[in-house]
Amino acid sequence: MRRIALTITLLVLLVSPGWAEVRTITATGEYRMGDNDTRADAKRLALQDAKRLALEKAGTYIESITEVKNFALSRDELRAYAAGIVEVLESATKSAMEGETTIVRVDVTCKIDTAVVARQIDSLRKNEAIKVDLLLAQEEADRLRQELEAKTRELASVKSKTEAETVARARRSALTDQDANSLLTQARVVLGGSDKSFLAGSSSTEGRRRARSLIEQALSLNASMPRAHREMGILLQEEGDLEGAIAEYRAALRLKPGFAGAHTSLGIALYDKGDPEGAIAEFRMALSFEPGDAKTHANLGLALQAKGDLNGALAEIRTALRLEPDYAMAHNNLGTMLRAKGDQEGAIAEYRAALRLEPDNASAHYNLGNALKAKNKGTEAAREFREFLRLVPDSPKNRKFIDRAKAALRELE
DSSP: OOOOOOOOOOOOOOOOTTTOOEEEEEEEEEEEOOTTOOHHHHHHHHHHHHHHHHHHHHHHHHHHSHHHHTTOOOHHHHHHHHHHHOOOEEEEEEEEEETTEEEEEEEEEEEEEHHHHHHHHHHHHTOHHHHHHHHHHHHHHHHHHHHHHHHHHHHHHOOOHHHHHHHHHHHHHHHHHHHHHHHHHHHHHHHOOSSOSSOSSOSOHHHHHHHHHHHHHHHHHOTTOHHHHHHHHHHHHHTTOHHHHHHHHHHHHHHOTTOHHHHHHHHHHHHHHTOHHHHHHHHHHHHHHOTTOHHHHHHHHHHHHHHTOHHHHHHHHHHHHHHOTTOHHHHHHHHHHHHHTTOHHHHHHHHHHHHHHOTTOHHHHHHHHHHHHHTTOHHHHHHHHHHHHHHSOOOTTTHHHHHHHHHHHHHHO
8 A cells, every 4th residue: 555645633533521621712802993994894803803812812721731731832833723723703793982983892702622622732743744734824824914914004094095995905805815814724624734644535524524615615715825726636635536636736836836735735646646757746846845845755755666766766765754753654655665675574664663653554554464464474464454444534545445454354364
């Protein structure tokens, strides 16, 4: 099972009722209207302010959870994770006069289950691809917030009605992009990373439905956002629609040619389609923008292997491990390459290394099962196949591996 190096985030989590606590967080945002403001814009700005305050409070509370403290996360990482996993809901809007100034206030709430959030963050922090994407999304949110503040100051100072409308329109566009960025951040967490840790098609049916709703909402707000097309591509690829995914990745790259993540995602889709040469070109393009990305080196290694360049493949996978020694999927993929060279013992050692780092890596269990079976270690192989079947999501893209594992178990038993 030589799958391209992909990452999963599981968000359907069991909660222990003995120690779980649900905390409700509230926040109120406000906006003081100027002469060039409309009430509709004022409400949107107050709502954004309320969401910002709520997420800041949520991040502070999450940081205080004992389990999360043990993760030793930076403040930026906590802010990014909170934006992806905490849903903020509008609850009330009200206006008041203060002298001659109209003040619009919006109340919001969010709920945090300590057990669920701790486990979500534990899963997220182990996924380097998601961490990078969420930090980039947080940087974009900060940039848009600064743009909103600048446009608001500019709007307050202009005198011409025509100029005021131009500035107000630009500010509305930034508000819309901020809304879309927030939706895509949530979709990223629901879907998992662009580099999945074992098999494509890993999100649940419910998760994919939720992600589609979020991405479609973002696209309806701004169809020219490269991130939105990439997220839709990831969703379509998980659903088995490779052609649709490739079209979305290409759309993202037309909008932003230097989008390394979209080049990587397109490379994965081309690999899955059976086009290793196209995949190699995309992975190399991605590395031209982000040369230190271990996962792209690992993906390039698999594509080179598929093209028959085993030495080049080994060089890339070892580069990936030099950049990220604890990269479980790279150990898994190195095992597959060693098997191709006839080194069964070396392969078994690498699969075991992957499982020490990620005990629930379904792909490594499957591959270890096949390697042990080839060494006539039937009892151990059967155990690995059973573990694979326990862990792997039942999705269309996983079906052939599930069927092969079941067939191997029948043969061994």
